[in-house]
Amino acid sequence: MWINYTSYNSIKTLLLGRRSVIVFYNLFKYGVCVCIINLTNKKMKVALITGVTGQDGAYLAEFLLKKGYFVHGIKRRSSSFNTDRIDHLYQDQHEKDVRFKLHYGDLTDSTNLIRIIQETQPDEIYNLGAMSHVKVSFDSPEYVANVDGIGTLRILEAVRILGLQKKTRIYQASTSELYGGLPENKNAAGFYDENSPFYPRSPYGVAKIYGFWITKNYREAYDMFACNGILFNHESPLRGETFVTRKITRAASKIGLGLQQCLYLGNLSAQRDWGHAKDYIEAMWLILQQEKPEDYVIATGVTTTVRDFVRMAFAELGIIVEFSGKDEQEKGVIIDVDEEKALALGLNLASLKLGETVVRVDPKYFRPTEVDLLLGDPTKSKTKLGWTPKYDLQALVEDMMRSDLNLMKKDEYLKQGNYQTLNYFE
Numbered sequence: 001m002w003i004n005y006t007s008y009n010s011i012k013t014l015l016l017g018r019r020s021v022i023v024f025y026n027l028f029k030y031g032v033c034v035c036i037i038n039l040t041n042k043k044m045k046v047a048l049i050t051g052v053t054g055q056d057g058a059y060l061a062e063f064l065l066k067k068g069y070f071v072h073g074i075k076r077r078s079s080s081f082n083t084d085r086i087d088h089l090y091q092d093q094h095e096k097d098v099r100f101k102l103h104y105g106d107l108t109d110s111t112n113l114i115r116i117i118q119e120t121q122p123d124e125i126y127n128l129g130a131m132s133h134v135k136v137s138f139d140s141p142e143y144v145a146n147v148d149g150i151g152t153l154r155i156l157e158a159v160r161i162l163g164l165q166k167k168t169r170i171y172q173a174s175t176s177e178l179y180g181g182l183p184e185n186k187n188a189a190g191f192y193d194e195n196s197p198f199y200p201r202s203p204y205g206v207a208k209i210y211g212f213w214i215t216k217n218y219r220e221a222y223d224m225f226a227c228n229g230i231l232f233n234h235e236s237p238l239r240g241e242t243f244v245t246r247k248i249t250r251a252a253s254k255i256g257l258g259l260q261q262c263l264y265l266g267n268l269s270a271q272r273d274w275g276h277a278k279d280y281i282e283a284m285w286l287i288l289q290q291e292k293p294e295d296y297v298i299a300t301g302v303t304t305t306v307r308d309f310v311r312m313a314f315a316e317l318g319i320i321v322e323f324s325g326k327d328e329q330e331k332g333v334i335i336d337v338d339e340e341k342a343l344a345l346g347l348n349l350a351s352l353k354l355g356e357t358v359v360r361v362d363p364k365y366f367r368p369t370e371v372d373l374l375l376g377d378p379t380k381s382k383t384k385l386g387w388t389p390k391y392d393l394q395a396l397v398e399d400m401m402r403s404d405l406n407l408m409k410k411d412e413y414l415k416q417g418n419y420q421t422l423n424y425f426e
């Protein structure tokens with residue numbers, strides 16, 4: 001421990017954890033007075049995250065804990081643990097200084113939401129909970145309307161009923177799916193921005209448009225600090241396995257190791273503006289730290305086809321895939337393998353034959369109405385929020401491939417030892 005008191009009446013502080021401080025007073029020539037001040041929760045901000053077990057919820061919880069927040073998360077009751085993404089953050093609730101707490105709850109249950117908000121008295125609510133799969137929303141449209149649409153209203157109304165309008169700031173997870181990808185709705189530069197008209201193309205998009213407008217309405221009607229982040233697609237090693245990027249990075253890794261032969265996809269020509277979830281959750285936080293509540297587009301400003309994402313994922317393994325054929329007959333074939341790279345990564349060279357088809361189209365993954373192209377304009381978030389993403393698409397693909405190759409190697413290892421592995425197929 002150091003004490004350096006050269007200056008008159010100097011005060012040196014030494015942080016003890018995040019909640020208490022030792023203060024050394026140099027009282028002229030009369031000695032040193034030491035006192036320990038216990039900083040209570042007074043200054044600690046409290047956040048409540050719905051959807052804390054999801055991709056964004058997990059990254060956001062970690063981010064806010066690092067910033068010194070007390071974080072409450074709402075998780076759904078499930079017949080088995082579904083907390084894999086946040087297990088590394090969770091503490092034994094009997095320990096001292098617990099700053100991360102989970103509550104059972106559901107966005108379809110107003111009474112539960114009112115009680116949790118009453119108990120936690122959050123400074124910030126991040127409403128990330130949703131049935132977030134666009135294709136699945138065609139199968140469960142009523143449920144999606146209830147959770148993604150009315151669920152947002154339930155949060156806003158709970159804050160109002162509890163008289164917390166002035167204390168609690170609310171972030172609503174809005175989405176680029178609101179635009180629907182109509183070419184005529186892009187701005188002059190060819191992007192979707194905060195002023196572009198909406199035209200949702202799925203029950204998910206339609207439910208989320210209610211969430212968008214009710215958030216804006218409560219802001220205007222009741223002077224609440226409630227904001228929409230209109231986030232374009234963001235991915236990561238924690239992305240759900242049935243979204244296209246993760247489906248691709250998992251399958252490419254398995255194919256490289258000889259654990260799978262072919263990857264079946266839907267619309268290969270769809271284009272998305274893909275960023276990294278770690279960058280996007282920082283934007284969510286920045287949106288709630290502003291002086292005035294506003295809505296922001298969060299995007300990279302670059303769009304890429306599903307087909308090119310496949311090429312990039314395989315290229316990370318030294319496998320070059322080329323596409324030929326049209327529509328449902330289109331296929332991806334191995335045309336080259338960088339053997340040195342493949343060996344260095346521990347791939348199964350024997351299974352990587354030139355001319356082998358590794359990607360095929362299965363129309364069951366087509367959507368009744370598709371969003372063909374999404375491309376966002378992040379100018380406002382970059383200038384007003386000072387948001388600066390760290391990952392471009394190449395860095396995102398590298399991160400996801402590194403993680404999934406490791407994951408699949410674990411499976412390979414278990415299989416070699418005659419242990420059971422889980423088969424996840426859609």
Ligand code: NAP
Nearest residue numbers: 051053054055056106107128129130132173175231233234
């Ligand atoms: P995600 O991985 O699918 O996570 C969704 C979360 O919502 C999960 O924790 C899920 O719980 C929870 N949830 C589902 N139904 C619920 C209900 N009835 N009550 C309470 N919680 C419920 O989604 P994400 O990628 O993290 O996205 C976060 C939010 O941003 C979502 O609202 C999504 O629609 C929106 N969004 C995402 C993107 C993107 O590209 N990722 C882009 C724009 C907007 P379980 O773990 O129990 O399933």
Ligand code: F7E
Nearest residue numbers: 132134175176177232233242243244245265266267270365
């Ligand atoms: O599809 C095409 C598919 O499911 C992307 C959600 O986070 O972002 C996400 O929605 C594209 C689509 O994401 C397969 O047709 C081809 O054109 O990964 P996705 P999404 O539908 O864009 C928005 C912004 C959200 O808000 C949502 O919550 O890829 N595609 N083949 C496929 N998609 C899937 N899932 N599976 C395929 O096999």
